[in-house]
Amino acid sequence: MLDWLQYRKELLGRIGEIGKLSPDTVKGYQTLTDAGQKTGHLDAKTRELISLAVAVTTRCDGCITVHVGEALKHGATREEIAEALGVAVAMNAGAALVFSARAMDAVHEHSGS
Known part of the structure; x- marks a missing residue:
């Protein structure tokens, strides 16, 4: 690691x-x-938890290390961080589902049906 x-x-x-x-x-x-x-x-802890979730969805290691440190500094617990990360996972899955629908729309248009 x-x-x-x-x-x-x-x-x-x-x-x-x-x-x-x-x-x-x-x-x-x-x-x-x-x-x-x-x-x-928003308080600083909430802003850092949001920032961390976004960092995960954008796959930015630099953002992850900065915002983990800041979230902890502002009192975030491991459980709160894990919950924020759960939101990031759900958003990535949701985005994949939405873009899957877009891909199927492209299939529909390309195939003419």
Whole structure:
């Protein structure tokens, strides 16, 4: 398995390098990240659990290690994390079902029936 803590450290270092080469790119990302926090409608733990579920559905290891750390920092339990991951699994299955219906629609149109 991956050494998640070391990976996070290395990743953040590389992102720091990108920030030096292209500061507006990283600033733009940070602006997006900060925008949702300003509304105050969701607490930090909930935002991190959502972020983690999205990280899983988008298959982003970097996002996973960052948002696991942040979720734990904001008090998420292993059980809450597992439940959020269950939502990610259901969403992936749901998306596969929806796109299966689209594929069958394409079959219908291609076959003329």
